[in-house]
Amino acid sequence: MKLKHILIGVGVLLALILVLKFTGVIGGEKTEKVTVEAAGNKKVVETVTASGKIQPETEVKLSSEVSGEVTELLVKEGDVVKKGQLLCKVRPDILQSGYERAVASYNSQKATVASTQQQLIQNQANFANASATYKRNVELYNKKVISASEFDAAKAAYLTAQANLASAKENVTGAKFGLEQSGANVKEAGANLARTTIYSPVDGVVSKLSIELGDRILGTSQMAGTEIMRISNLSSMEVNVDVNENDINRVNVGDSATIEVDAFADKKFKGIVTEIASSSTSVGTASTSVDQVTNFSVKVRILADSYSSVKGGAKDLPSPFRPGLSATVDIESESLTSLAVPIQAIFTGDKEKSPSQAATATNDQSQDKQKAKLNDKNIKQYVYLFDSKASTVKKAEVTTGIQDDQYIIVKTGLKAGQEIVSGPYSAIQNKLKDGLKVEKTTKDKLFSADGKN
Template sequence: MKLKHILIGVGVLLALLLVLKVTGVIGGEKIEKVTVEAAGNKKVVETVTASGKIQPVTEVKLSSEVSGEVTELLVKEGDVVKKGQLLCKVRPDILQSGYERAVASYNSQKATVASTQQQLVQNQANFVNAEATYKRNVELYNKKVISASEFDAAKAAYLTAKATLASAKENVTASKFGLEQSGANVKEAGANLARTTIYAPVDGVVSKLSIELGDRILGTAQNAGTEIMRISNLTTMEVNVDVNENDINRVNVGDSATIEVDAFADKKFKGVVTEIASSSTNVGTTTSTSVDQVTNFSVKVRIIADSYSAVKGGAKDLPSPFRPGLSATVDIESESENSLAVPIQAIFTGDKEKSASVAATSTNDQNQDKQKAKLNDKNIKQYVYLFDSKTATVKKAVVTTGIQDDQYIIIKSGIKAGQEIVSGPYSAIQNKLKDGLKVEKTTKDKLFSADGKN
């Protein structure tokens, strides 16, 4: 009796397992849940993102041309100055004495010129007298009135007076040249003395003050000198950013940009690319580790004043709300297109490696750049999964892609508008789906809800 009950139980269990097997509850292939989106026209704006620091478009670095102690400092950081305004003075003691020596030398040389000129007048008179005497003695000698020795003496006196006169003329010329040189020395010493007083070369704001009263500074006569301050025109500001070598060819002067400043987290500002460096920022590095360094190019993006004219807060004492040195992130709009597009995470390559999608989990900037370059490589085939609503299956289709933004990528060929493509989840597209696989169409809310999370 007991055996009979056991056999009945086993039979019921086998029947139940058979039913579950037939219905697919046991041993059946799990149906992958996916989200689907119809391909359609989208405006895609491709951007190049880079970060950097805000700086004035016009900035003058001031250094003293002479060395010495700062004896007067008439401005402080943040002061507004006008061109020609006195900024500071350097102790002039040594240069003052040099100027005085030059003036004294000039006056001495001036007296020398006067003395040589007087000597010239005297020598001219002596020559005239000696010449007249010589001419008389020539006649007397020819008439045998005077002896040969007397004639020779008169001739020697004449020639001596002539040479003395020529020498006196040379002395006057030399003394005049000496006077000119002394005058030049006075001008040079005066200019050096004037350099101890430093004036503002342009209108602007003292954006950086590097010295204090009493500091000793080095001049620029034989070296770079000590930077004493910077005067900036803070009316026009720009962001100096580093753009990766993989993106630099997509950036052009005149491209529009959106700027986010860390100090103004809830605001976005407009900008325009004004300058692109011809050489990378790490040109000249020859260390063994330079191979692993990221190669960047400096790009300047001017901030459009109209975009921050109504901004409250920031530097109220300055012409703009931005202080030099603030951190900023710039999205440069390199290209835009309104055409057929699909979600970027729907794209995958033939070997199912990660594409350059914002959904990629890589945290290494260089790896992301390589992935993005791979997606843009025309030699690597790219695909999407088409969804067949009649059979609830997916089919791989080859596509040609164009530009992309953070969400969508342009499709040049391979699919048509209105065709349904699998848009998620990313892990399923990359690793689980295959041609002919049966799937279950669902919504994003259900797919990523607590109950239906994949």
Template sequence: MKKNKRLYWIIGVGLVVILLIILAVNRKNNNNYLRVATEKVQRRDIIETISATGKIQPVKDIKISPYISGEVIEIFVKEGDRVKAGDILVRIDPEIYKSAYEQSEAQLNSQRANLANAKAQLAQLEARFQNAQTVYLRNKALWEKKVISDADFETAKTNYEVAKADLDAIQASIKAAEYSISSANAALKKSREDLTKTAVYAPAEGRVSKLSVEKGERIMGASQFSAGTEIMRIANLDEMQAEVDVNENDIIKVKLGDTALIEVDAYLNRKFKGIVTEVATSATTTGVSIDQVTNFQVKIQLLKSSYLDLIPPDQPDYSPFRPGMSTTAEIQTQRRFNVLAVPIQAVTTRSDTTGKITRRSTKPATESQTEQSENKLPEIIKEYVFVYDNGKARLREVKSGIQDNNYIEIISGLKEGEEVVVAPFSAISRQLKNNEMVEKVEREKLYQTE
């Protein structure tokens, strides 16, 4: 009886030892499994955005330049002042323009006097011509009848021709005087306009956002070859816009009317709403040679309703924004609602999807092999996820759609509720193989060591 009990006891201890060994082996094997974190496929709303940086500027920003050159003798506004259309802004020294006007006026009067004198002479010369013509015609008839001598006829003829030449000359002088009067009138008009333009007026209502000149400074007037000296800017700060640069790879996604969320550095943790109003068709480049960056300017008008709380009730004209403030815009280019989505890092692209590595031949390639390599079609890039299924990571091809900062739309390949591997990224992108055993852990415990 004692022998049987002892036998049972030995067998029991042996079974326990074997069980412990099996558990230890299994534990060791489990510890060798790749640790991964997973997340279920869920339906979400995804908004695809494009990020761009730039500056805040007024929608209407008028550059004021004078039409004439001269010295600034008076400035009637200062930076920040609000002006109305027609308000005087700057006065330029008018002395040389007054002198030019007086000279033009005197020249016009002189030409008018010349014209009057020529017209007075015209009357006398017309009478002389009529008399000479009458005498010439009468003497011609008498000469033809041999009544008067050749000398008398020649005298009458000469007097007629001289009278006609004098009449033609005075008529030409009158036309020249009339042309001179027209020219003098034009010169007088220009000198009058130049004199008027010594005072620069506001073309529209707004606020002086920039004052670029000082009293006593000489400025250049605008011409067909030059824009002239910019003396100030008048902006309508009630309507502001973000002028941002969008990379050439993203510009094709942006269209008029897109919604945008705008962050201004001066207002931390605050986002303002805006609408895309302009998309440039010509690019701008920055940098040189291989470092060149090609961008397209996009203008986004800020919606006043998104910053009304920043305007004091007693200052309805106040603008919380200043031209030149730094800004970052998130342009919402596409939206998808209630679609299947997974974290972006769960989707990978692999050229070696089977997990097998083909060793390259060390032998020199033959001519035919080289030709085949050159004629080989480019590989089609496919997207994959690893689906967690009963302790295994199963590779599955998917088709993706748009994405936001965190999630990507899955058009096909997954069902709602399935679990996909989302971390670590190194495993998803390189290490994991199809049907490989893995150990699922919480993401926060993924990198903890026992």
């Protein structure tokens, strides 16, 4: 009797195992859990991301045109200065003596001009006397009153006086030119002497001070000398970023931008593109290679309205930003409202075949890699349509447009309202295939299940 019960129990267990195997619970493939989203119109803003440094929009670098010792330094870094304000002085001893020599030479030349003018007056009188004598001798010679030798002597005296007069006139002209030259030398010496006193050319803030009192500085008129200081207009700041050559054609002057500054981690500021370099940053460098990354400099002005209410930062400056702060800029290159799906829902024809490789990559890395692939429009792109009745998926080819961090525009191959598989990314890329039966779930359940596993 006991054996009979055992046999009945074993038979029931075998029947149960067969039923479970037939239904797929035992020995069958595991049903893939996916999240589903209906395609619909969304606003997609395509951005170009670049990083750089904050700098004043207007910055003047001051350097000396004369060499010498700094004898007076009347400002310090961070001081607000006005146009025409005295900043510093360089020892003027040598230039002062040069100026005094030039003035003395000028005065001497003035005396020379006066002397030559007096010589001219004397020669004019001599010429008048010689001319009158010559005319009388001409009449006397014609009347045979004087001899030929006497006439020749009078004529020679007349011609000599005429030549002396012409020479005196030229001497006066030459002396006047010499006076002008001396005057120019005085102006030059005065200008050189004035360069020992340095004034602010603009209103602003001393953003960088490169010298100390007593330092010796080098200055030349042909090239830039020792940099003394920088005066910046800190009320108008910009971010100078490097944009990759693959993105530069999508950036235009006037594009809006969102700016994140590392020193203000919890805030975002608004900006506008004001300038795009026509040449790459590598042009003009000593050495370039084929493998070198090509970037273009883009300047983005930080709009004052976006930081007017910011507390903290540089309290002693017109804006909260200090020159040199690191910033990341998202430039809004294009905006479109149209049919869109999540970026991770799109996959390409060259799907990765190894689930183990997909598992080793992080989700962020995978999405970045996928986003880069989607930029190449020559690669065919697909989505998985979800059949709610059969709980199966179907591969459908689509063409895409612009994208942001979350969504991508779908131009063809999909209609509004159609349900597509939106996750998980690893399943879309490596596990799903046409006709595969899946289980629809929510993101919360999916991620909670992954966490438990």
